[in-house]
Amino acid sequence: MLTFKQFMEQSSKIVNDEMGGLVSSLRAPEKLKESMIYSLQGGGKRIRPLLLFATLHAFNKEINIGVRPACAVEMIHTYSLIHDDLPCMDDDDLRRGQPTNHKVYGEDMAVLAGDALLTYAFQIISEMNEVVVSDAIKIQLIRELSIAAGPEGMVAGQVADMEGERKSLSGEELQSIHERKTGKMLMFPVIAGAILSNATSEHLSHLTQFAWKLGIAFQIQDDILDVIGNVDLIGKPVGSDIENDKTTYVKLYGVTGAKEKLQQFISEAKQHIVSCGLRDDMLLSICDFVGNRNF
Amino acid sequence: MLTFKQFMEQSSKIVNDEMGGLVSSLRAPEKLKESMIYSLQGGGKRIRPLLLFATLHAFNKEINIGVRPACAVEMIHTYSLIHDDLPCMDDDDLRRGQPTNHKVYGEDMAVLAGDALLTYAFQIISEMNEVVVSDAIKIQLIRELSIAAGPEGMVAGQVADMEGERKSLSGEELQSIHERKTGKMLMFPVIAGAILSNATSEHLSHLTQFAWKLGIAFQIQDDILDVIGNVDLIGKPVGSDIENDKTTYVKLYGVTGAKEKLQQFISEAKQHIVSCGLRDDMLLSICDFVGNRNF
Numbered sequence: 001m002l003t004f005k006q007f008m009e010q011s012s013k014i015v016n017d018e019m020g021g022l023v024s025s026l027r028a029p030e031k032l033k034e035s036m037i038y039s040l041q042g043g044g045k046r047i048r049p050l051l052l053f054a055t056l057h058a059f060n061k062e063i064n065i066g067v068r069p070a071c072a073v074e075m076i077h078t079y080s081l082i083h084d085d086l087p088c089m090d091d092d093d094l095r096r097g098q099p100t101n102h103k104v105y106g107e108d109m110a111v112l113a114g115d116a117l118l119t120y121a122f123q124i125i126s127e128m129n130e131v132v133v134s135d136a137i138k139i140q141l142i143r144e145l146s147i148a149a150g151p152e153g154m155v156a157g158q159v160a161d162m163e164g165e166r167k168s169l170s171g172e173e174l175q176s177i178h179e180r181k182t183g184k185m186l187m188f189p190v191i192a193g194a195i196l197s198n199a200t201s202e203h204l205s206h207l208t209q210f211a212w213k214l215g216i217a218f219q220i221q222d223d224i225l226d227v228i229g230n231v232d233l234i235g236k237p238v239g240s241d242i243e244n245d246k247t248t249y250v251k252l253y254g255v256t257g258a259k260e261k262l263q264q265f266i267s268e269a270k271q272h273i274v275s276c277g278l279r280d281d282m283l284l285s286i287c288d289f290v291g292n293r294n295f
Numbered sequence: 296m297l298t299f300k301q302f303m304e305q306s307s308k309i310v311n312d313e314m315g316g317l318v319s320s321l322r323a324p325e326k327l328k329e330s331m332i333y334s335l336q337g338g339g340k341r342i343r344p345l346l347l348f349a350t351l352h353a354f355n356k357e358i359n360i361g362v363r364p365a366c367a368v369e370m371i372h373t374y375s376l377i378h379d380d381l382p383c384m385d386d387d388d389l390r391r392g393q394p395t396n397h398k399v400y401g402e403d404m405a406v407l408a409g410d411a412l413l414t415y416a417f418q419i420i421s422e423m424n425e426v427v428v429s430d431a432i433k434i435q436l437i438r439e440l441s442i443a444a445g446p447e448g449m450v451a452g453q454v455a456d457m458e459g460e461r462k463s464l465s466g467e468e469l470q471s472i473h474e475r476k477t478g479k480m481l482m483f484p485v486i487a488g489a490i491l492s493n494a495t496s497e498h499l500s501h502l503t504q505f506a507w508k509l510g511i512a513f514q515i516q517d518d519i520l521d522v523i524g525n526v527d528l529i530g531k532p533v534g535s536d537i538e539n540d541k542t543t544y545v546k547l548y549g550v551t552g553a554k555e556k557l558q559q560f561i562s563e564a565k566q567h568i569v570s571c572g573l574r575d576d577m578l579l580s581i582c583d584f585v586g587n588r589n590f
Contacts, residue, residue: 028446029454036446083410088383088402107383111406112453115378115413116446122417123441126434135430139421142437146418151323151331151411158407159324 004285015049035105035113048073054282055193069192072121079117148184157181169247183215206272213269220262223248266291299580310344330400330408343368343484349577350488364487367416374412443479452476464542478510501567508564515557518543561586
């Protein structure tokens with residue numbers, strides 16, 4: 001029986017190893033592979049793979065059937081960070097305490113490494129072992145992932161975020177941006193885990209609600225950490241939201257109000273897990289992890 | 296019975312209408328949709344959709360089963376042009392005689408419009424009507440398209456092209472760049488048409504060879520047009536290869552030598568079509584079109 005910490009470490013290791021292998025084995029220019037691997041191994045929290053594996057665990061499924069979609073969502077998350085950091089976007093020099101991709105490999109290579117990761121994410125799902133996962137399931141995974149990442153999902157959120165900069169947004173508008181920019185990509189792994197487990201529509205409905213609440217909680221905590229976080233733990237400068245005059249949960253509700261909202265969303269997320277009646281240890285631990293994280 | 300010209304116009308119209316509808320119906324920020332549509336409707340030759348429809352025609356199949364993959368390959372082709380034109384890449388202000396995407400919508404939106412088109416391409420294949428196309432076929436299409444466009448295909452070719460700039464390349468190196476940068480994305484529609492027609496492996500083999508030869512011919516003609524082309528017909532400045540000291544077929548073999556090579560590849564491409572024993576009128580006409588095009 002693994003503790004949550006062990007489960008989390010195992011998840012990260014599996015995904016890191018698999019992604020490293022998948023990119024290393026490509027017959028592609030070395031510099032391109034280096035640039036892709038540099039950002040993939042940048043040491044993220046791997047919260048998306050963790051959510052996918054924890055959902056499979058809730059259904060008593062082997063986590064190995066989820067490795068490819070876990071890598072795919074992490075590759076897409078990573079590509080979005082590379083493109084976000086570009087001078088023409090957020091113009092960031094540091095990411096998780098390391099120089100950003102374009103600072104090391106140049107802007108042209110950073111654009112292409114991002115494009116390559118996005119494309120490869122769909123390829124690795126299409127190439128999953130058909131004995132383990134049917135074509136029907138692969139298509140569902142690709143559909144959900146493309147919706148989460150594409151022009152109605154993450155990209156839409158990015159555009160809305162850009163358009164909302166230096167504007168005063170309402171709580172509703174802020175939530176709508178986050179739902180698309182980060183929410184859907186946090187919901188995908190839970191939905192993917194449910195699809196791989198042949199979940200009933202009732203299970204799927206609770207799990208989707210859980211993931212949605214968790215995603216908002218995740219973002220509220222991000223906003224709080226930008227104000228009261230420790231720069232060494234977060235790996236990026238704090239206070240950048242205030243400097244950029246960005247609408248955040250803290251700006252709208254204050255630190256105390258935002259913390260209350262955070263706890264409310266975490267508690268509602270937990271209720272959905274409990275209502276599912278599944279093996280709930282890991283998913284509940286993720287709620288606590290998101291509610292209490294300091295990096 | 297349609298003439299080749301009518302077939303080509305019909306293909307373009309079907310794909311333009313479908314792509315317009317697919318993007319317009321997105322629940323996405325208006326500016327993002329505008330930016331995507333601006334580049335999609337930029338008036339390309341639509342050679343990739345044409346190849347897909349002509350392959351279906353060769354198998355006596357209805358071309359409507361190929362509309363989604365035809366749109367997908369054209370969306371990916373378009374995204375690659377948007378990202379290619381960025382200041383950090385080729386830094387082009389004009390594309391087909393019109394201001395490039397980032398000149399109109401800004402660099403940040405151009406990056407995101409490209410990302411959105413790439414992601415949406417996979418979504419629209421995954422959402423094809425399952426009564427008409429099985430999940431097994433959709434997965435094959437997604438796999439082939441991601442390979443053609445990704446880190447072993449178009450993106451690899453882009454990187455190799457960047458790395459080869461201002462270097463003297465051999466004919467073999469030049470061919471290897473083109474195979475990846477443009478060749479695989481020209482082969483995809485032919486392979487897709489064959490997959491959708493349940494082609495035998497012998498048919499597939501001939502068609503793949505045909506598309507490969509045609510792709511090289513296409514590139515040779517591009518290099519020739521850069522030297523002797525008409526700027527008004529091509530819609531971009533001629534002579535840019537010489538100015539950038541790029542290795543091209545013309546630089547390696549001279550205009551006459553390149554023209555000979557072009558005719559040789561076209562003739563070999565035609566032989567593969569004839570050997571197939573399929574309905575060959577449209578595919579042969581495409582060979583003549585590529586061999587003689589002046590834009």
